[in-house]
Structure formats: structure tokens, C-alpha cells
Amino acid sequence: MLSRVANNLYWLDRYMQRSYGLLNIISTNHNSTIDSGDYSSWESIMNSYMGFKSDKKIINYDDSLKVIEYMLFDYKNPNSLKNIVSKSRENARSVQDHISREVWLSANKYFLFINDQTTLSNFKKSDPLNFLNKLLQFNLLYYSTSDITQERGNAYCFMNVGKYFERIIQSVDFLYFKLLKLSENEKNLQEIVFWKNLLISIGGYQLYTKTYKSIFKIENIIEMILINDNFPRSVKYGVNKLKLHIKRLNTFNELKKTESFFLAEKLENNLKFNTNKILNSKGLRFFLDDLIKEINELSIKINEDYFS
Amino acid sequence: MLKDKVSLENYEYMSNAWDEMFDLQGNIRPEYLSFKKLLKKVNINSLREMEDFARQFFMTQGVTFTVYNNNEGIERIFPFDILPRIIKAKEWIEIEEGIKQRIKALNLFLKDIYHEQFILKDNVFPSNLISNNPQYLFEMRKLNVPKNIYTHISGIDLIRNTDGKFYVLEDNLRTPSGVCYMLENREISRRLYPSFFPKQNILSVLNYPSILYDHLSSLVDKKNPTIVLLTPGLYNSAYYEHSTLARLMGIELVEGRDLVLNNNYVYMKNAGGLKRVDVIYRRIDDDYLDPLYFNSSSQLGVAGIMSSYRKGNVVIVNAPGSGIADDKASYIYVPKMISYYLNEEPILKNIDTFELENPEHYKHVHDNIEKMVVKKTDGSGGYGMLMGNSATEKEIESYKKLIQKNPKNFIAQPVISISTTPCLIDDELTPRCVDLRPFAIYGSEGIKVCPGGLSRVALKKGSLVVNSSQGGGSKDTWIIKNLK
Known part of the structure; x- marks a missing residue:
């Protein structure tokens, strides 16, 4: 292609x-x-x-x-x-x-x-x-x-790489701009309707109430959006899919392990092994800063590996 | 009282023109008899719904081109008339044979003028038409093209004159377009007349893409060669056709920037690395093909592609330099080419054409300009021509000055009465001028002409210009198999 x-x-x-x-x-x-x-x-x-x-x-x-x-x-x-x-x-x-x-x-x-x-x-x-x-x-x-x-060929994989990449960015933005700003807006925290709307906007309200009932805690929301395995808008879910499609692309195009694959794997490991750091809301900002850097780097590598 | 059926009786003929559906006495021609019965049954509301369906169909399928206005792109469709143009098989056989004969002669002509030039030495074709013609490419001299075929894909424009015979108006041998409209028009006809269509014994056009693919792959001695279609890009008005042809043939649609030369071989830049290209079906003009050989500012082509072609490393379809044979000045000599190379009488006639560099012709045209169509020899798409019968005096005077400056750049033909066909306009059957562009593929097993082609209609009342760029529309063309 x-x-x-x-x-x-x-x-x-x-x-x-x-x-x-x-x-x-x-x-x-x-x-x-x-x-x-x-x-x-x-x-x-x-x-x-x-x-x-x-x-x-x-x-x-x-x-x-x-x-x-x-x-x-x-x-x-x-x-x-x-x-x-x-x-x-x-x-x-x-x-x-x-x-x-x-x-x-x-x-x-x-x-x-x-x-x-x-x-x-x-x-x-x-x-x-x-x-x-x-x-x-x-x-x-x-x-x-x-x-x-x-058909599940090259085209499907490139489309999915685009879709999940954009979705990861959206979820990270959500955490960054919505959750990290909460401290500035603390009066809202007690209002259920606020949490409900927040979760609906990322399509996670139903899953949240099923998992955590209607007790709204910031750590639970962070867990769901960042590292939940089954939530299709979580960063971890997106990274897994991204890695999967990059792997398939490499097989289809007979490419050896590309830098893109290596970076997607690195992102996946970061999310897997840094749970404590993530769930501590004080560490979240630093974690997200690093995450954004890695995502940008991955974007550059995808460009170099497949589009140039 | 509101009428509920379209009226066949009140059809207003254009004087002095052959009508495709009615003879001069107002009788329906035999090929239209069953369609007439259908029209008698369908009410106007259903016809309106069918028109609407056709418009929606073209829109949603993306059979459109974009017009940019105020930074906003507006999608437009080429107008389509839902009534088919019907031609008898007997007439079609003659058209088919005539086109085959013509293309055979034109290819022999191309081979000759790029090699020995017998036709010039025998004074059958004037050598000044070659030496002064930018369409003649010196880069093609003495170059043997695969299977000796130059014009793999041609579209021959025909019109029917008052005598009911088809005449050749123009040969399009460079990058003729419109074949996908022929395919889409057929697709929509099937949908518009689902129970009527299958009973009509209409010759199919649907295998055009597979014939073309077979032909393109036969041009190199290699199993599963890599064939690409080279497009100028998304903003070209024929982009829809390029992408559809590529999709239907299952080949890659490439732009100049996707191709690269290495060691005189052409490669395409793939996600997994470079891949060698064997055949290029180009839809860009010669001038833009290679900035190293032709227009140096071209960004549409590929630098070095002509060197690769000359070395035989890649096949370019149609061959560069084919334009010399479809030039409006060369057109005049096609009947002579047919008798010179094939020793046959032309099956399809030319329209009388005057060369304005000939002083006698010049005088005749000058004195009778109101009865003439004057065209530039290197023009196409209906641009830059003068219709003597409808131009103002001022327009005629300024055009005469243009001709005087460089008469050899112009030819003239008498204004002819192009045949008319009924179109559905404002719920009425209304006559509109129509031409026919059949498409032919010249392969190693001979020439195949796709049965039918694109019927283009001039939607403006009284207009003779059918080009889509000048407000023309199109119709589906049905060749009825068993009707002699």
C-alpha cells in the first residue's frame, strides 16, 4: 500500500x-x-x-x-x-x-x-x-x-491506528483538562449531577456505576479512564489496540520490529507497572506530562515508519 | 387541468435535425417502440421521483466534482437525463467496425510518423503538420512501443447528421474521459427500470474494467505485473473516474509524488518500502508527464519517467506523443490514412473540414463564417470555438482577427444539424442535441469497442455544445441486441 x-x-x-x-x-x-x-x-x-x-x-x-x-x-x-x-x-x-x-x-x-x-x-x-x-x-x-x-488488511489497521491514536489523545486531554482542574472548582465535587455529566461525556457513566455504584471518587474515575482493561475509551485499552494494529501492519508489510511498535510497547508497560503513581492524584500530573511526551514521540515514529 | 402523463404527441421537433426517437412524420422509430409503451404507462409524478432518485444516487455515491466558492467546496453532479438513448444493433455494428478501422489506421500512422515517415514521403500527409506541431514528440522517434500499440484507450466522438448516418466529429486518443459515466449511467438505468430493463436485450457495458485490466497486464511479459493509474489528484474534475477505474480494476491509484525513479526503473512509495511499477495508465497529459523532458514546472508527473520508458523498463498508456494523431488538423487526413495504410474505404465519414491555412479554404470560410464552426486545432472541451450561426457580429470580427494572425491554428466545419433526442425537461419531452462517445480498447488480441458509450446532451435549448464543461449532461445508451 x-x-x-x-x-x-x-x-x-x-x-x-x-x-x-x-x-x-x-x-x-x-x-x-x-x-x-x-x-x-x-x-x-x-x-x-x-x-x-x-x-x-x-x-x-x-x-x-x-x-x-x-x-x-x-x-x-x-x-x-x-x-x-x-x-x-x-x-x-x-x-x-x-x-x-x-x-x-x-x-x-x-x-x-x-x-x-x-x-x-x-x-x-x-x-x-x-x-x-x-x-x-x-x-x-x-x-x-x-x-x-x-477487510482486515493493511487499510483496516491504518484506520484503527488513527482511530485509537485520536481516542487516546482525547482521553488524556479529558484527564488533563477536566480532572486536574477539579481542585479549582471544589464546590462541584459533592454534586452527583456533575460527576454524572463528566462520565457521560466520555461514555463511561454506565460502566462506572456498575463497577463502583454511585459513589464518586476521583481515584476511581482516573482508574477507569487511564488503566481499565475493559473500558473502550481508557488509555490502556487504546494503547493495547494501537500496539496490536502496529504489530499486524509490520507482519503485512514484512517489516521488522519498528520504532513505533517499540514505543507502543513502552507505553503499554508504563500503564501496566505504574498503577500506584497514577492513582495518587498528586503524581497524576507528572505521569500525564510524561505520557503526552511519549504519545507525541509515537506520532512522529508512526509518520517515519509508514508515511514517509 | 393537470396532466398526469408525459405527452408524446406535442413533441416539438427541431427543424432540420434527425430525431433519435421520432421520424419526420412523427412516427416512433422501431427501436423506441417498447420504451414508448412504458412512457405511456408511467405518470409524471413517478418520472419526477425517478429524476430525484437519480440525483440522490449520484450524490451519495460521490459521482460528483467539487466547485469551490468562498473557500467552501460545493458538490455538483453532471446532469443526467433519465430517458435512454436507444440504438439498433445493425447501426451499432457499423459504428463498431468504423471505429476499429479508424483506430487501426491511426496506430499505423503513429508508428509510421515516429519511424520511417512513408506517409510524408508519399505526400499523403503534409510534413508541416508534423514539424510545427507541439504534439509531435521527438522523444518518441525510433522508439518501438510494446506490441506496436500507441492508443490503447480511445474515445471517438460521433454525431448523427440529417441523413441519419453517424459521422466522426473528433478522435480522442490522449486521455479520453467519461467511461465511468457510461458505467454509472448503466447502473442507474438498471435501478430506474428494474422490470423493464432486463427484457430489452441490451448489450452489457459492465465488463469494460476487466477488459482494460486484461489488456494492461498483457503489455508486459510478467505474471501479475504491478499496474497503476496515475492521476493529477483529488482536485481534478475527472478524479471520480480515476478512482473508480482503479477500484474496479483492483489497481493502485497513484499521484506523481507517490512514484520515484531509481536506476531507470519506476517505483511506488509503499508503507513497507519501494515496489517496482510495470505499467502506468496515466490520466495526465504528455506535457506534465516528465518535468525533465517536457513542462519543467510540472509537479504532477515524475522526473525521469521518459528515460525509464525509453529503456523499456515501464509501459506508459496511452503512449506519449499519440496526440499528433487526434489533433484537429490531422483529423482531416484520417480518411486518407485509412486508404493509405489499409487500402479500404472509410466506414465512418468525417465532417467536411476546411484548413484555414489553405487560401481557398480561408476565403470560403471567411465569406460564409455565419454557417461555420471554427475551432482551434489544439483546443478541446468546447473551449475557444466560434459558432458562426449564434455569435454576435462583434464576436465574429474579433475571431476573424485571431484567425488572420495565425490561420494554421484553425479549422472550420459547416454548422451541422446534430441529431436530437427527447430529454425530460420540466415534465415535457423536449428535443436536445446529442452526440455519442464510444470507448475502444486496443489490445494484443485486437480492438474491442464497448457497446454503447456515453451519449452527451446539450441541455441548453438550441445549443450544439455537449461538453460537460459547457453545461452538457448525459444519458444512458442502449444497444438493443436483437433489433436489426
Whole structure:
């Protein structure tokens, strides 16, 4: 497989995962503002997800609908949903001969929907949560289509490397920006609704209550998001998958142990053998700093090993 | 009162043009009889739904091109008319034979002018058309191409004149496009007429990709050769076609930046390392193929690819330099080529063509310009031509000045009445001009012409220009097997 094609497959799924993460965070935050009436949370989301500079006060954060409209439809912001989905589809378009017909149709239909002129006016007329759910269905459809129809070869592995890489970054960001900021916001800690929304935004509420009942402890949340073996959004789960697909790629392409594989293995071991350090919230920041460095390094190596 | 069926009786003919469905007395031609029965039964709402379905189908399948406006990309489809264009098998056989004859002669011509040049020595073809022509590549001189085939893939543009005969309008031997529209149009016809279509004995076009693949792989003496399709990239208006052909043939779609030269061999840059390429089906023009030989600013091609080709290390399809044979000035001489090389009468006729560098022709065209279509010899896609019957006086005067500056760059043909075909426009059957581009593959086992081809229609009323870049649309073309 061509390096360019491999790179486009990787970005196809990275962008698709990014759009999924963005929709989840918008949906949950909107939900939580209804409970709390605290709109300030939009600002931090705009900063981290939209690369939005806080000095440009073009948005009134008290108006959730306007903020959501901006995040979904602003065509000038490269991180808006519209642009992320368009980039994902553009990557799909350039690798049509490597993805199943159904995967292509699914990405193209998502793109056509978000770019349809009536979509924005429909958004303005509908309940935002319903509308966001409708958009999320496109992501879910994409994942299931890809799971059912995509042959398990090179293309599937590159797509998965992209998907899990993006997912790991999202989970690490979540820990960094959400949990580490808790101390600044301690009044919220006693409110169940706060924890509930936090866990919903990363898709882990159901698993959490099953495992820990409704006793919310920061260590338990960290455990679940960082090192839980069965939570599909945990960093550990993502790293395992990443390693698996990198290993398969090396077999398919008759490559010896690549640097990427070595780094993925190193990440996996760090998560496996540093449990105490991780669960101690004071050590978490240092651990996450190291983790982010390693993830960046892995990204560079994936580029060097397969795309250049 | 609102009508619920489309009216066949009120069809308004274009004067002086052959209509594909009706004869001059208003009778339905035999090839359209069963389709007429269907039209009588279907109500207008269903036809509208079918039009809508076709539009949605092209959109969701991504049979589109992108128009950029205000930094936003807008997806557009090439308009498609849901009524098929139907041709009798008897007529098709003649078209097929005519195309085969023409392509055979054109290939012999290419071999000749890049080798011994007998046709020039015998004064059958003027040598100045070669010496002054940028399409003639000196890099191809004395080079033996695999199996002596230059034009592996051709698209021959035909029109039907008032006498009901098909004439050749243009030979496209460089990188003819449109074959995927032919395939998609067929796919949508099957969906639009699910119970009618199977009973019509329509010749299939669906094996085009496998014939093409077989042919491309037969060009090298190697089992499972690596074949790639070279595209200019995602932003080219024919990108959809490139990616579809690659997908249907199961070959890699590459861009110039994916290829690299090493020791005069071409390799593609794979995730697992370099892989040698044996055959390149290129969809970029000669000029952009190799910056070392041709346009030095080209970023679409591959530096050194011509050296590799000249050494016989890679096959390029169609052969570089084939453009000299489909040049508008060479077109005039194709009937002569057919009798010179094959000693046969041309089966498909040319349209009378005047060369403006010939003073007699020049005067004739100059005096009758309102009855002429004037074209640049190196133009394509319907750009830069003058339709004498519809141009303003000012346009004619400025075009005349252009011709005067360099008459040899122009040819002229009388404005002909291209045949019309009924299209569904605003719920009415409306005549629109139509041409036909059949596609032919020249392989080691001879020439195969895909039955049918792309019927392009000029959707603007009264327009003769069918090119998609000029607002044209297309139709599916049905060749009915048992209808003599």
C-alpha cells in the first residue's frame, strides 16, 4: 500500500474519531449547563477543542445555542464539526479503492448531510440534543459499517491506528483538562449531577456505576479512564489496540520490529507497572506530562515508519 | 387541468435535425417502440421521483466534482437525463467496425510518423503538420512501443447528421474521459427500470474494467505485473473516474509524488518500502508527464519517467506523443490514412473540414463564417470555438482577427444539424442535441469497442455544445441486441 494512502486512511479515522469526541463533549456540556446554569464551561471547551483564543470575544457564552452552532457549522474554524467531517470525507475520497464501498458511502452521506443547506436551518428549529444525537448516529453508523464491511488488511489497521491514536489523545486531554482542574472548582465535587455529566461525556457513566455504584471518587474515575482493561475509551485499552494494529501492519508489510511498535510497547508497560503513581492524584500530573511526551514521540515514529 | 402523463404527441421537433426517437412524420422509430409503451404507462409524478432518485444516487455515491466558492467546496453532479438513448444493433455494428478501422489506421500512422515517415514521403500527409506541431514528440522517434500499440484507450466522438448516418466529429486518443459515466449511467438505468430493463436485450457495458485490466497486464511479459493509474489528484474534475477505474480494476491509484525513479526503473512509495511499477495508465497529459523532458514546472508527473520508458523498463498508456494523431488538423487526413495504410474505404465519414491555412479554404470560410464552426486545432472541451450561426457580429470580427494572425491554428466545419433526442425537461419531452462517445480498447488480441458509450446532451435549448464543461449532461445508451 502507498504511504500516501496509508496516511490518508489514518487521518480518515482520526478525523472521524475527533468528530465523535467533539459531539459527545458538546452534547454533555449542553446538558450540564441546563442543570447548573453555569455557562463558563463553554469557554474552556472552545479553548481546547476549537483552538479558540479567549481574547477574541466574538461569542457570548451565555447563549448555548450560538456556541453550539459555531462549533458545528463555522466554516472558517478548521476545528468545527463541518470542517472535521469534510476532511475525513476528503481522505475517504482519496482512498476509495482501499475502503469498502459501504464505508465510503457512510462517510460521504455524513459529509453531504452536514453540508446540506437545510441542515443549519433544521438545527435552529430543533432541540439541540436531538440534533446532536442525529449527528452522532452518523459516527456510530460509520464505526459499525467499518467493522462489518472492511477487510482486515493493511487499510483496516491504518484506520484503527488513527482511530485509537485520536481516542487516546482525547482521553488524556479529558484527564488533563477536566480532572486536574477539579481542585479549582471544589464546590462541584459533592454534586452527583456533575460527576454524572463528566462520565457521560466520555461514555463511561454506565460502566462506572456498575463497577463502583454511585459513589464518586476521583481515584476511581482516573482508574477507569487511564488503566481499565475493559473500558473502550481508557488509555490502556487504546494503547493495547494501537500496539496490536502496529504489530499486524509490520507482519503485512514484512517489516521488522519498528520504532513505533517499540514505543507502543513502552507505553503499554508504563500503564501496566505504574498503577500506584497514577492513582495518587498528586503524581497524576507528572505521569500525564510524561505520557503526552511519549504519545507525541509515537506520532512522529508512526509518520517515519509508514508515511514517509 | 393537470396532466398526469408525459405527452408524446406535442413533441416539438427541431427543424432540420434527425430525431433519435421520432421520424419526420412523427412516427416512433422501431427501436423506441417498447420504451414508448412504458412512457405511456408511467405518470409524471413517478418520472419526477425517478429524476430525484437519480440525483440522490449520484450524490451519495460521490459521482460528483467539487466547485469551490468562498473557500467552501460545493458538490455538483453532471446532469443526467433519465430517458435512454436507444440504438439498433445493425447501426451499432457499423459504428463498431468504423471505429476499429479508424483506430487501426491511426496506430499505423503513429508508428509510421515516429519511424520511417512513408506517409510524408508519399505526400499523403503534409510534413508541416508534423514539424510545427507541439504534439509531435521527438522523444518518441525510433522508439518501438510494446506490441506496436500507441492508443490503447480511445474515445471517438460521433454525431448523427440529417441523413441519419453517424459521422466522426473528433478522435480522442490522449486521455479520453467519461467511461465511468457510461458505467454509472448503466447502473442507474438498471435501478430506474428494474422490470423493464432486463427484457430489452441490451448489450452489457459492465465488463469494460476487466477488459482494460486484461489488456494492461498483457503489455508486459510478467505474471501479475504491478499496474497503476496515475492521476493529477483529488482536485481534478475527472478524479471520480480515476478512482473508480482503479477500484474496479483492483489497481493502485497513484499521484506523481507517490512514484520515484531509481536506476531507470519506476517505483511506488509503499508503507513497507519501494515496489517496482510495470505499467502506468496515466490520466495526465504528455506535457506534465516528465518535468525533465517536457513542462519543467510540472509537479504532477515524475522526473525521469521518459528515460525509464525509453529503456523499456515501464509501459506508459496511452503512449506519449499519440496526440499528433487526434489533433484537429490531422483529423482531416484520417480518411486518407485509412486508404493509405489499409487500402479500404472509410466506414465512418468525417465532417467536411476546411484548413484555414489553405487560401481557398480561408476565403470560403471567411465569406460564409455565419454557417461555420471554427475551432482551434489544439483546443478541446468546447473551449475557444466560434459558432458562426449564434455569435454576435462583434464576436465574429474579433475571431476573424485571431484567425488572420495565425490561420494554421484553425479549422472550420459547416454548422451541422446534430441529431436530437427527447430529454425530460420540466415534465415535457423536449428535443436536445446529442452526440455519442464510444470507448475502444486496443489490445494484443485486437480492438474491442464497448457497446454503447456515453451519449452527451446539450441541455441548453438550441445549443450544439455537449461538453460537460459547457453545461452538457448525459444519458444512458442502449444497444438493443436483437433489433436489426
